[in-house]
Amino acid sequence: MKKAAIAMLVTSVIGLTACQQEKADPMLVEQVTLETDDQKQAYAIGANMGKFLEQNLSQQEEMGVMLDKSLIVKGFVAAIQDKGQLTEEEMQATLESLKTRTQEAMTAKAKADGEANLEEGKAYLAENAKREGVTTTDSGLQYEVMQEGEGQSPRAIDTVKVHYKGTLLDGTEFDSSYSRGEPAIFPLNRVIAGWTEGVQLMKPGAKYKFHIPSDLAYGERAAGQIPSNATLVFEVELLEVVKAEEPTTAE
Template sequence: MKSLFKVTLLATTMAVALNASTAFAAPAAAKDAAADTKSAAANKDAFKSDDQKSAYALGASLGRYMENSLKEQEKLGVKLDKAQLIAGVQDAFAGNSKMSDQDIEKTLQEFEARVKNAAQAKMEKDAKENAEKGKAFRDAFAKEKGTKTSSTGLIYKVEKEGTGAAPKDSDTVVVNYKGTLIDGKEFDNSYTRGEPLSFRLDGVIPGWTEGLKYIKKGGKIKMVIPPELAYGKTGVPGIPADSTLVFDVELLDIKPAAKQDEKAPAAGEEKPAAAQK
């Protein structure tokens, strides 16, 4: 058999739509502590051995994984029959499968392609909606008092100018910042982490490299960054494709690069997670 069929049926059919570690963890997080305590008390004598308990735990984890995977696939417009899924597992354990190994492999290959196509279609639809909503948000923000729009499309409001010289591309800056999507969903926040970050100014997304030059040490700026100055049509985890990003940034310090090293990144230099290139 090909490698596709050498992995488990579960991993083959479900992994394309949901990360396994998330699927296993999510249902447990959904229960409150009281429910878990009650369940444990009610079932403390349900197992006669550690092997029985381990087998049940494995089955419960697989069931939760499948349930969450089915829900994720339904979001893509792919609705599997839960009864047939369970029947397939039971028949496999009983050695009485209704499909040959070759049929199973072929069907799973077709299913994987179908899920990928559905995911691609959804991503394109979401990206289009993100672009339209982002433009509307930027247009509204640009009309607010005190905002400016640069030739690149960056829209910003200097809330505090700061003092001294503005940073250069080769400088290392120290900042505190918060990043959100236009709906207010937060994806990065150095304040929450409890420490500012340092990074070389030319090592981040274009919106940051440009925007931080409009303030000086001690300054504060609000930036609304269009997709082409951020992550464009690709996106990153937590930031969908064609997203407009909103950043509130406080420039705490500027560290000029050594003259002999102005074109080389500093060793061990950090960059903000949500603003890396």
């Protein structure tokens, strides 16, 4: 009987210990009392650090670098109690290794995404060229005349006033003078090649739609919301042409 009782007691203790270990989940979110300024400020410090860390981890996960968040929490708890398992040198070496790993993953993803964007653009332009009203120039630029204008077309050295909207192939708008509420003014030879070529086809008052291959846009370089090797779509309205002064020759 005693052996049976002892066995039952041991089993109970083991079960209780297991339950306590399950409850000690480092990722468990608990509601805490935040009444005083000290309490709120202390919580805010931890929350701010956690938010910053989560943003970084999410970016790394997009690159395929997956880290165990529970170990991150354990490392944090150990460090603030000066009970960390790694030396300062080991931590620095490990973090440098992580930095290198992340950069390599970013480079690989950017290359893969760029290649996918390039193929998507080629397929899009090939199909778009078949549509009625679409003209393809020798450079590969495609355009549609939405509204004709009158007067003299600008030269590359001229300054133009335009309204425009730029989108990616999925319809995402990345820039728009309409949204800003005022037209843009710029020298025509200071923009992407697709614009320099395309706007010279227009006359004041005209509105064209341009489908610009990546090599006439930003190429392999990403720019803001525009990813690497992206084919771009622009609706452009030419409002005014400011003729550049003709260069004078020395007598």
